[in-house]
Structure formats: C-alpha cells, structure tokens
Amino acid sequence: MSRIFNYKNFLKLNSGIMLLLVAITLFPFIYMLAVSFSSSRAVLAGEVIFFPVDFNFTAYTHMLKQSQFWTAYKNTIIYTSVGTSLSLVLTIMCAYPLSKKNLIGGSIIMKVIIFTMFFSGGLIPNFILIRDLNLYDKMWAMVLPGAISAYNVMIMKTFFQGIPEELKEAARIDGLTDIGVLIKIVLPLSKPIIATIGLFVAVWLWNEWFISLIYFKTDAKRPVAMYLRNIVLGAMNTIKNGKEVDSTAAKTVPQTLQASTIMLTSIPILCVYPFVQKYFTKGILIGSVKG
Incomplete structure (x- = not known):
C-alpha cells in the first residue's frame, strides 16, 4: 500500500x-x-x-516592407534545402559502410572521425581553406563547412547497426547489391533517424549567421539570420545615437524589433517540427542506444 x-x-x-x-x-x-x-x-x-x-503590426510592417529581407529569406531557404539534403546524403554515405562489422579499417576510420569532434583547424585556417578553394562569397561557403558532422555520423551508424542483418541477407539472396539493400531496405527503415538528423541540420542552417559574416562580402547573398541581426543592431544604434529614422521605424524600439525578428526566424522551423516530431524521439533514442 x-x-x-x-x-x-x-x-x-x-x-x-x-x-x-x-x-x-x-x-x-x-x-x-x-x-x-x-x-x-x-x-x-x-x-x-x-x-x-x-x-x-508596426514592427512586422517595418521588417516585411524591406526588399532585402525577402532576398535574405530566399537565400536562407536555398541554403537550408541544399545544405540539409547534402548533409543527409554524405552522412548516409559515411555511416552505412561504417555500420558493417567486416569493414577493413572501420575502427581506425571511426577513431579519426571521433578525433575531429575534439580538435579542429581553427577559424583562420578554415578561412584560408575556403578562400583557396575559391568558395569565398559563394553559396557553397555556407553549405560545405558543416555538410557532415561526426556526431550525426555516429548516431546514424549506430541506428544502421540496429537493423537486423537477416533482412539485409534476405535482400542479397534476392539479388540486391549493397546499394540496392541501402535504398530498398535500410533507408525505408531509417526514417526516424533521417528525420531527426535532417531537423538538426535544418535548424542549424536556418539560424546560422556567423559563417555568412566571415565568408560572405555581398549583402545580397547573406541569409535572413544575418539580415535580421543587422536590422536589430542597426535599430539599437540608431536609437542610441539619436539619428533620424523613417516614420515606421520611429514608432518602434529595439525590443519590438528584436521580438519580431525572433518570431520571423522561429516560425518556419516551428511549422516543420510537427511533421517530424513523431520520428524525433524514436530516432535519437534508438540511434544512441542500439549497437
């Protein structure tokens, strides 16, 4: 009792x-x-x-009437779509071979991948690399540096190892190659982890502004997070310095502008989350525990 x-x-x-x-x-x-x-x-x-x-709606009116805002929003959609797709493809291509127990040198490769989680080249070497690869001020400077993550590879590899080998062997007996097994057996069973990692990458790309600050010099190529950051800082400096502003901006204060930028940045991701929520918990738990 x-x-x-x-x-x-x-x-x-x-x-x-x-x-x-x-x-x-x-x-x-x-x-x-x-x-x-x-x-x-x-x-x-x-x-x-x-x-x-x-x-x-004063703060939103001030934000949405800017043509540069829509350009930045378009850039963010492109960067997020291309970057998320590329990241998923590369992560799957890396994790699937590593999930095989008979892969020669697999443990060594995995140790090298884990090593990159703790040590990196640093900001200046990365900038020099982007410049020498002729990626400076180009879309790929936003997409490629974070295209593959050691953490995501580990999670997806562990999930792949949790798929029963009997299913893969049965598919091979039916004549499927390793690529066929991946496409027709493994990937359909891996929707939870794919949705989870896709959400991680999409949220990161959608909110990323520091990369564009370093690697982009053209304002028209920068994402919405960077544009909204500049809007907030510009409004704060304008009010702080007592400069003249237009009639709409004059009715706003940094707090309202900042709040509206947060809403405009957060709402798209919040709209996506309900569609992947059912996979999210299952994907991250199974990917972390199994294997």
Whole structure:
C-alpha cells in the first residue's frame, strides 16, 4: 500500500516538475510574441507580460516592407534545402559502410572521425581553406563547412547497426547489391533517424549567421539570420545615437524589433517540427542506444 502511495506521489511530483519546465520553456517565446505585437509605449513602460498591449503590426510592417529581407529569406531557404539534403546524403554515405562489422579499417576510420569532434583547424585556417578553394562569397561557403558532422555520423551508424542483418541477407539472396539493400531496405527503415538528423541540420542552417559574416562580402547573398541581426543592431544604434529614422521605424524600439525578428526566424522551423516530431524521439533514442 505504501509503495502504491509513494508511486502516486512520485507521479505527481514528476508531473509538477514537467509542467514547471514547460512553463519556463514557453514563457520567453510567449513574452517575445506579445512584445512583437505591442506598442513601443507599452514595452517601455513594462506593461507587456503574457498578452500584447495596444495591439499593432508596426514592427512586422517595418521588417516585411524591406526588399532585402525577402532576398535574405530566399537565400536562407536555398541554403537550408541544399545544405540539409547534402548533409543527409554524405552522412548516409559515411555511416552505412561504417555500420558493417567486416569493414577493413572501420575502427581506425571511426577513431579519426571521433578525433575531429575534439580538435579542429581553427577559424583562420578554415578561412584560408575556403578562400583557396575559391568558395569565398559563394553559396557553397555556407553549405560545405558543416555538410557532415561526426556526431550525426555516429548516431546514424549506430541506428544502421540496429537493423537486423537477416533482412539485409534476405535482400542479397534476392539479388540486391549493397546499394540496392541501402535504398530498398535500410533507408525505408531509417526514417526516424533521417528525420531527426535532417531537423538538426535544418535548424542549424536556418539560424546560422556567423559563417555568412566571415565568408560572405555581398549583402545580397547573406541569409535572413544575418539580415535580421543587422536590422536589430542597426535599430539599437540608431536609437542610441539619436539619428533620424523613417516614420515606421520611429514608432518602434529595439525590443519590438528584436521580438519580431525572433518570431520571423522561429516560425518556419516551428511549422516543420510537427511533421517530424513523431520520428524525433524514436530516432535519437534508438540511434544512441542500439549497437
């Protein structure tokens, strides 16, 4: 009886902690959403907490009327689509051979891959490499440096090793080559891990701005994260220095601009997440534990 009572108390405590964590996680997002739709007066007065005050679209209007914003958004969509696809292809090509127990030198290759997780060339050598490869100020400078991740390779390799060998052997008996086994057997069974790694890479590429700051000199080629960063810093410097601004920007403050940029950057990824959520937990758990 006491054991049942203790278990019920544990469930209540666990539920309470989970609800607290959910509230802590959601509050910044809800607050930023409320600020982005509130007036400058309400924000400066500290009246905004959970709901917008003096509801308006001024900050969004100021952002969305800029043609450069849409150019940057297009760039981000291209970088994210190409980069995610390329990363998945390269990760699969690397992880599948390494998942085979009879691969000659597989353990050595895996140790070299793990080594790269702890040691890298550094910022300046990477910049020199990009420049010497004639990738500076080109799309591939955004896509190639992070096209393959040692962590993602390890997770996918472990997932592939969890697929029963009997399925692969049966496919080979039916006449499939290794490539055929990969395409017709392994990949269809690997949707959870593919969706998980794809989400990791897509989120990283969508939010990445530092690479574009280093490797791009043309503003028209930079992603939306970099553009929105410049908008926020520009608005803050403008207000700080007391410079003249247009009538729309004059009605905004750094907090509302910052909140609107966060919303515009976050919403696309939030829209994608529900479609891969059912694979996410399964993929990362199986990929981490099996093998």
